[in-house]
Amino acid sequence: MAHISEAGVKKIREICDRYASEKTPLMMILSDIQNEYGYIPLEVQQIVSEKTGISVADIYGVVTFYSFFSLEPKGKYVIGCCLGTACYVKGAQQVIDKFSEILGVKPGETTADGLFTIDALRCIGACGIAPAVTINGKVYPKMTVDAVAGVVEEYLAKEGK
Amino acid sequence: MKNFAELDAKICSCTDCLNAKLDGSNGKRAILLCGGTGCLSSNSMEIKAKFEKLVADHDLGHKVTVNIVGCFGFCSQGPFVKIFPEDTLYRLVREEDVEEIFNTDILGGQIVERLLYIEPLTGEKVAKQDDINFYKKQKRVALHGGGVINPENIEEAMGYGAFRGLERALKMDPQEVINEVLASGLRGRGGGGFPSGRKWQFAKNSVSGQKYVVCNGDEGDPGAFMDRSILEGNPYAVIEGMMIAGYAIGASEGYFYVRAEYPIAVNRLRNAIKQMNEAGILGDNILGTGFNFQAHIRLGAGAFVCGEETALLNSIEGKRGMPRPRPPFPAVKGLWGEPTIVNNVETLACVPYILREGAAEFASCGTEKSKGTKVFALGGKVNNVGLVEIPMGTTLRELIYDIGGGIPDGKQFKAIQTGGPSGGCLTAEALDEPIDFDNLVAKGSMMGSGGAIVMDEDNCMVDVAKFYMEFICDESCGKCSPCRIGTKRMLEILTRITEGNGTMQDLEELEELGNTVKNNSLCALGQTAANPIMSTLAHFRDEYIAHIVDKRCPAKVCKNLMQYTIEQDNCVGCGRCAKACPADAIAKTDYIAPGKKLPSYRIDPMKCVKCGACMATCKLKAIVKK
Numbered sequence: 001m002a003h004i005s006e007a008g009v010k011k012i013r014e015i016c017d018r019y020a021s022e023k024t025p026l027m028m029i030l031s032d033i034q035n036e037y038g039y040i041p042l043e044v045q046q047i048v049s050e051k052t053g054i055s056v057a058d059i060y061g062v063v064t065f066y067s068f069f070s071l072e073p074k075g076k077y078v079i080g081c082c083l084g085t086a087c088y089v090k091g092a093q094q095v096i097d098k099f100s101e102i103l104g105v106k107p108g109e110t111t112a113d114g115l116f117t118i119d120a121l122r123c124i125g126a127c128g129i130a131p132a133v134t135i136n137g138k139v140y141p142k143m144t145v146d147a148v149a150g151v152v153e154e155y156l157a158k159e160g161k
Numbered sequence: 162m163k164n165f166a167e168l169d170a171k172i173c174s175c176t177d178c179l180n181a182k183l184d185g186s187n188g189k190r191a192i193l194l195c196g197g198t199g200c201l202s203s204n205s206m207e208i209k210a211k212f213e214k215l216v217a218d219h220d221l222g223h224k225v226t227v228n229i230v231g232c233f234g235f236c237s238q239g240p241f242v243k244i245f246p247e248d249t250l251y252r253l254v255r256e257e258d259v260e261e262i263f264n265t266d267i268l269g270g271q272i273v274e275r276l277l278y279i280e281p282l283t284g285e286k287v288a289k290q291d292d293i294n295f296y297k298k299q300k301r302v303a304l305h306g307g308g309v310i311n312p313e314n315i316e317e318a319m320g321y322g323a324f325r326g327l328e329r330a331l332k333m334d335p336q337e338v339i340n341e342v343l344a345s346g347l348r349g350r351g352g353g354g355f356p357s358g359r360k361w362q363f364a365k366n367s368v369s370g371q372k373y374v375v376c377n378g379d380e381g382d383p384g385a386f387m388d389r390s391i392l393e394g395n396p397y398a399v400i401e402g403m404m405i406a407g408y409a410i411g412a413s414e415g416y417f418y419v420r421a422e423y424p425i426a427v428n429r430l431r432n433a434i435k436q437m438n439e440a441g442i443l444g445d446n447i448l449g450t451g452f453n454f455q456a457h458i459r460l461g462a463g464a465f466v467c468g469e470e471t472a473l474l475n476s477i478e479g480k481r482g483m484p485r486p487r488p489p490f491p492a493v494k495g496l497w498g499e500p501t502i503v504n505n506v507e508t509l510a511c512v513p514y515i516l517r518e519g520a521a522e523f524a525s526c527g528t529e530k531s532k533g534t535k536v537f538a539l540g541g542k543v544n545n546v547g548l549v550e551i552p553m554g555t556t557l558r559e560l561i562y563d564i565g566g567g568i569p570d571g572k573q574f575k576a577i578q579t580g581g582p583s584g585g586c587l588t589a590e591a592l593d594e595p596i597d598f599d600n601l602v603a604k605g606s607m608m609g610s611g612g613a614i615v616m617d618e619d620n621c622m623v624d625v626a627k628f629y630m631e632f633i634c635d636e637s638c639g640k641c642s643p644c645r646i647g648t649k650r651m652l653e654i655l656t657r658i659t660e661g662n663g664t665m666q667d668l669e670e671l672e673e674l675g676n677t678v679k680n681n682s683l684c685a686l687g688q689t690a691a692n693p694i695m696s697t698l699a700h701f702r703d704e705y706i707a708h709i710v711d712k713r714c715p716a717k718v719c720k721n722l723m724q725y726t727i728e729q730d731n732c733v734g735c736g737r738c739a740k741a742c743p744a745d746a747i748a749k750t751d752y753i754a755p756g757k758k759l760p761s762y763r764i765d766p767m768k769c770v771k772c773g774a775c776m777a778t779c780k781l782k783a784i785v786k787k
Contacts (some may be wrong), residue, residue, distance in 0.1 A: 023497065026479030031421065031460055053770040054479075065638075066462035068421055084383035085578070085614045086540035088628055094773065101743070122465060122632075124422050125386030127540040128199040128236020128547055137424070139202030146777065 004043050012044055016051035026054060026062060030069055039073045070132070075110040075117035077155050080134040081143075084123025091145070092131035096120060098148040115159060116152075162441045163516070164449040168328060169258035172319050179310070180318030185246030188716055190225050190267065191481070191670035192481035193243040196312065197232030197393050198386075200239040204256055206230075208240060210257040215267075225267060231307040231394020234293055238278060243290070243308075250290045251276040262387025277330060279336040281544055281566050295545045295564055300526065302534045303350070303387070303510040306552045307394030312429050315436040317396040322444060323737035326516030329449050330405045339365060340407040342512065345520035346532030351377055351468070351505030352583065352609045352685070354531075354598040357512075360502050363492035364410040367500035372412035374403050375496060375503045377473055378419035380466040381759035382581030383632065387536040388506035390548050392419065392426035395510070400443070400456055402509030405516055407454050410502060415456045418473050439744055465636035469684045470503040472638065483640045484684035505610070531597035539565050541614035542572065551596070558592040561615060572617040576700065580609030582629045583689035586622065605696045607689075614746065621718035622701040623708055627655040629693040637686065646689030648680035651694060663709040673696065717786040720771045724787055727762055727775075734759025738775035738784060744768050747775060 004012075019025030031049055033040050040063050042056075049050075049056045059098045063069045064080040081096040089097040096107060099118050104113050129141030133151070140151060162168050182185035194209050212227045219764050233241045238252040242262060249272055258276060265271050277286040278293055287293050290308075298445050301307070310317040323614070343358030365370060376399060379390040392399060419427050439444040445453045464482045466472045469572060471485040474496050495501025511533060515523045522776045524532040531553040540546050544566035551560060557577060561567065576586040585606035587594075593601055601608050616625065618777065634648045651674050657663045675691030681687045692774045698705060707713050714722040727738070730753055739762055741746040746768035753760050764775070764784075776784040 016612065024477065024479035027459065027462060027476060031462060058480075061481050062479065066464050068462035075644075084627070085581070085612065086384045086538075086546075088383075089541045089614060089616060089620055099771070121422070122381060122463070122636075123383035123385070125389040126198055126202065126236075127384055127386055127538055128239065129202060130540065130546075132202070139198070141199075141202050144773065145772075 004047070009047055012047045013051055016048060024058065025152055026052065030059075034069050037073075039070045041071060046128075072110070073114075073127045075083050076115050077135055078117045078119055080119045080121040080124070081107070082121045082124045082130070082132045082134075083128065084125075084127065084130075086123070086127035087131040090130045092143075094145050095133065095143050095148060099152070102149060115155070116133060162448060164539065165328060165332075166444075168448055171283075172323075172325065173561050174312060175320035177314045177320075179317055181246050188224070192225065192227045192267070193230045193241075193245065193308075194228065195231075195233050195239055195241045195308070196229035196425075197236070197239075197390060198423075199236040200241065201425065202234045203240045205240040207256050208242065208254060208259055211256060212263065215259065215263045219268070219378070220412065221267075228311055229313070230309060231312045232548065233290075234299075234304065234390070234548035234550075235293075235545065236548070237544075241308075242276075247272075248290070249288050250278065250293075251447040252278050272780065295547070295549070298555065298559060298564055299550050300534050300552055301550055302514045302523070303391060303507045303536050304548065305395060305398060305510070305514060307390065310395060311425065312394055312396060312595075313432050315397065315433070318395065318433075322517055323395075323397045323513070324401055324515035327375065327401050327404055327442070328448070329522075330408055330454060331448060335365065335409045335411065337435050338405060338516070340738045341520045342515060345523040346352060346527070346530075346583065347511055347515060347517045347523070348531060349505060350507035350511070350535065350610065352382075352607070354578070357508055360492055360504070361406060361409050363490065364412075364502045367493050369500050371414070371499050372407075372410055373496045373499060373501040374407045374410070374412045374415040375470075375473065375477070375491075375501055376415065377468065377503050377505045378417055378423075379461045379468040379473055380420060380423075380506070380610060381468045381636075382583075382610045382673065384540050384578075384581060384614045385538045385610045387538055387548055387611055389423045389426050391506050391510050391536075392423070392430055396426075396430045397437070398513050399506055399509050400430075400433055400437060402512035403456060403694055404443070404447075404454050405512050406502060406504060406509065409454055410500070410610070412502075413453045413455065415454065416477055416496070416664060417458045418477060419458065419460060420469070421460045422786040427458060435459070440777040464638070465632075466638045466684070466686050469686055473503065474501065474728075481638070482623045483638045484686075486683060507611070525741060527748040528595060528597040528600070529704070530599055534594070535608065535611055537611045537613045539613050539615070541578075542568055542617040542620070543615040544569050553597045554595040556593050556595055557587060560596065561592070561614065565615065565639045568615065568617050568650055572619065574615070575618055575620060576616045576622065578606075578616060578625065578693075579612065580607040580689075580692070581612045582632050583607065583685065583692055584609045585611075585692045586616070586625075586700055588700045605699060607692070618718055619718070621659075621714050621716035622697040622704050623655065623659055623714075624716075624775070626694045626697045627652070627659055630690075631654055633686065633690045637690075641681075641683040643678045643681040643689060644683070644690060647674055647682075648687070648690050650674055651678070651691065658705065660721045661708065661719075662713045663705075665706075665709060667709070668698065668702075668705060707760060723771070724766050725764055725771065725773070725776060725784055726787050727764055728783050728785060729761040729763070730754045731781055732761035733757050733783075734761050735780075735782060736762065737778045737780070738762060738764075741774045742779040743772060743774060744770045 110117040133140040242251040467482040472482040476482040491501045717723040
């Protein structure tokens with residue numbers, strides 16, 4: 001069980017209060033929590049439930065339905081490989097395979113050191129620069145298998161590794 | 162602004178101001194940079210900063226302005242820099258080119274030839290956007306304002322036609338507005354192609370104290386990005402379209418449901434709503450007419466099925482995004498149980514044009530049953546990748562060859578996939594078919610939201626069908642069993658076939674399952690899920706048979722059914738491939754090819770993991786797929 005600090009509980013309640021005037025605020029609350037903490041564990045869902053009166057079962061149902069919400073923490077750097085059609089026909093599968101090979105984790109998983117998560121993304125609408133990869137929002141256009149190692153190293157260097 | 166007179170005066174002054182900027186009569190030259198997602202990722206912001214610094218260093222602030230505009234649409238040639246009043250377009254501009262453009266063009270008044278677009282067919286350099294083949298056959302209705310106005314500046318939008326449609330609508334009776342939309346022949350651009358005016362009429366006829374307009378910006382179709390580009394390029398037009406719809410049906414609240422993957426679009430939309438509230442165009446008693454309207458934004462959270470209108474409504478209501486059985490249709494019982502119309506971004510972007518220019522003008526292009534234009538996201542194996550808006554009735558050949566510039570590297574055109582995971586493939590024999598809603602359906606595909614992915618001889622159609630089925634399988638919400646289980650079984654069969662373990666019986670089973678899923682699923686996601694399989698089976702049955710009977714992938718894509726080989730007589734023995742191989746599958750042989758000095762290499766098929774790294778490193782192209 002993840003322990004949530006008192007400050008954390010306060011923050012989550014604050015997020016719930018932001019949308020007090022909304023008729024159905026659950027999605028907005030969960031989006032904010034996901035952005036703030038990177039994941040939405042059960043303990044957090046309980047606090048949201050107490051604040052909003054929505055049952056934990058319903059909240060859990062919503063959290064597990066949408067791919068943007070996760071129950072597990074994500075890595076510091078989230079490598080999103082677009083696997084939309086335009087990227088796929090230009091070799092995106094090989095690019096994501098290469099990330100998996102170098103980092104030793106499958107798409108959806110996080111490296112043991114907590115640095116990287118590989119995500120297979122649905123079309124991000126950057127088809128003009130396919131295949132596209134995003135890392136924490138920065139877009140890498142026209143990725144190639146050969147460029148993958150360099151990109152990973154760029155982030156390892158930032159971490160002094 | 163409190164009344165029509167104030168709006169008119171403002172529009173007038175804004176129009177003069179924008180015109181003066183574009184024709185240079187304000188005594189300044191304007192540098193325009195693309196601020197769409199594609200160009201931003203290729204450093205257009207850094208380019209902008211560099212221009213700004215140069216302008217400041219030369220103390221030219223009173224002579225030169227640097228502006229961000231919406232997407233130019235020609236994403237494969239970005240980032241773009243456009244200079245007014247000369248209307249010179251530079252493409253593929255990099256940070257290191259900025260100085261040259263500044264010195265040669267801005268200071269020297271000469272065109273930087275090397276950064277001009279080169280027409281691939283003639284090799285001719287083209288300086289003006291309108292002279293480029295990619296743009297010649299286009300007509301901008303939904304993309305109005307993209308590449309011209311600053312999408313974060315309401316005054317520029319007003320200088321380019323914004324709110325004139327709204328003004329005209331507010332002077333009409335709501336029923337007259339619906340009649341105008343009916344007369345225009347506008348059909349939903351999100352995929353269904355349902356006449357928008359009729360949808361509005363249903364909602365208007367529903368009696369309720371509170372109605373809603375919802376804009377579907379959950380553009381999930383892989384390969385389509387027109388909604389993102391419209392929201393990024395001219396958010397004002399979409400809000401204006403939503404307000405006109407609200408006025409027509411009697412709604413005072415509107416919701417934008419936009420994918421969370423589109424942060425730039427969301428920010429610009431948010432900014433536009435704020436500016437319109439400040440200007441008195443959104444809010445209570447708009448322009449003194451007594452019409453109240455407010456727009457809100459809701460973000461998606463990564464579920465493709467939320468593009469289905471009833472699933473989208475559930476998502477706004479904070480629930481799992483699962484579709485509802487219809488009827489009742491949203492126009493009768495929608496958001497929070499109230500009458501609601503759900504229109505797609507591109508549809509709403511057409512509405513201001515219809516009201517501003519008139520239904521007849523909108524309907525002046527197109528085919529008998531599909532009026533106006535349609536935006537396509539042209540991608541895949543085509544030279545000119547980007548967003549194109551073409552009159553309905555344009556042929557696929559014009560789209561792919563005239564606008565798209567044909568297939569790269571002299572490869573053969575194989576198929577064009579339209580309609581995304583719900584659509585199908587069209588082959589060479591359909592190239593001269595005019596594009597419209599009904600014709601594409603008749604040919605076994607559909608318009609969908611406008612994704613158009615070109616495939617060449619290197620694409621395996623079984624693999625493509627499998628790709629879409631994986632997508633659908635992943636995104637099926639699980640509510641109804643035909644879709645939940647059927648798509649899974651179809652994916653298993655396709656996987657079997659691509660791995661070389663399929664049987665001819667599998668083909669029959671695919672067709673039977675496909676029909677079952679089509680006829681029994683609750684929503685369009687399931688009802689159309691089998692389309693990619695059905696259309697590839699219809700057009701490329703021989704490819705399926707090659708996988709099953711000959712255990713061969715004709716396009717050499719399916720890993721189990723192809724191998725990499727070194728053509729030993731072409732191998733100079735440099736050993737690059739062996740170094741690149743992650744599986745140590747390549748070793749030196751004793752054979753020295755005639756005319757070569759070193760022994761050639763050979764791939765051990767048992768060890769090869771078929772990653773293709775060797776082929777990418779071989780400079781002599783001695784490694785081939787077989």
